[in-house]
Amino acid sequence: MDATPLQAQSRTDFGKGAARKLRAAGQIPALVYRDGAEPTHVAVDPQALSLIYQRSNNPNTILGLTVGEQVINCLLVDTQKHPVSRKLLHADFYAIREDESVLVEVPVVPVGKAKGATFGGKIQRLRHTVPVRALPKDIPAVIEVDVSPLDLGDILRSTEVSTPEGCTIVSDTPFNVFACKGRRVAASS
Numbered sequence: 001m002d003a004t005p006l007q008a009q010s011r012t013d014f015g016k017g018a019a020r021k022l023r024a025a026g027q028i029p030a031l032v033y034r035d036g037a038e039p040t041h042v043a044v045d046p047q048a049l050s051l052i053y054q055r056s057n058n059p060n061t062i063l064g065l066t067v068g069e070q071v072i073n074c075l076l077v078d079t080q081k082h083p084v085s086r087k088l089l090h091a092d093f094y095a096i097r098e099d100e101s102v103l104v105e106v107p108v109v110p111v112g113k114a115k116g117a118t119f120g121g122k123i124q125r126l127r128h129t130v131p132v133r134a135l136p137k138d139i140p141a142v143i144e145v146d147v148s149p150l151d152l153g154d155i156l157r158s159t160e161v162s163t164p165e166g167c168t169i170v171s172d173t174p175f176n177v178f179a180c181k182g183r184r185v186a187a188s189s
Helices: 018-022 047-058 113-119
Strands: 005-012 030-033 040-044 062-067 071-081 090-097 102-111 122-125 129-134 143-146 156-159 168-169 176-181
Touching: 005 030, 018 090, 030 071, 040 047, 047 090, 047 122, 071 168, 102 122, 129 176, 143 168
Parallel strands: 005 062, 030 090, 102 143
Antiparallel strands: 005 040, 030 040, 062 071, 071 090, 102 129, 122 176, 129 168, 156 176
């Protein structure tokens, strides 16, 4: 599992005042969660964190948080941003293990030209992401979905989406992912 390194400092001060001091020093407060354990309080550089996700363009990038001598492999699960400036204010991470599968939301991207597009149809994205369970090394950046068989009025369901090896879409009931919508018009030659 290749983890992108990110420096973090352990912190012992909590509360609003401590968070304001951290932000004034160019850091943001963050928590690292793990099932059955107390969260680890850390401080990270918000610009370095943002840069990692801008460069990778993958919301499921695995981070190697270096806290002192310890490296914690984790996923970013939530952030809080300022409502006006959109600056990062807080981050939540989830510690992962190499041998334990995780549930993540993976973006879906349509590939190909739908059969119904010839007759004036347009592909409508009904879901931007799908819930996927996979080992950390098998988490895809995106799932490409072939929409070429869709005719006007057709819907592509989650059960018809093929996932990369090692991942499965998790859902109690099938859901719609893409549809081909529009009115039938004469094909132009």
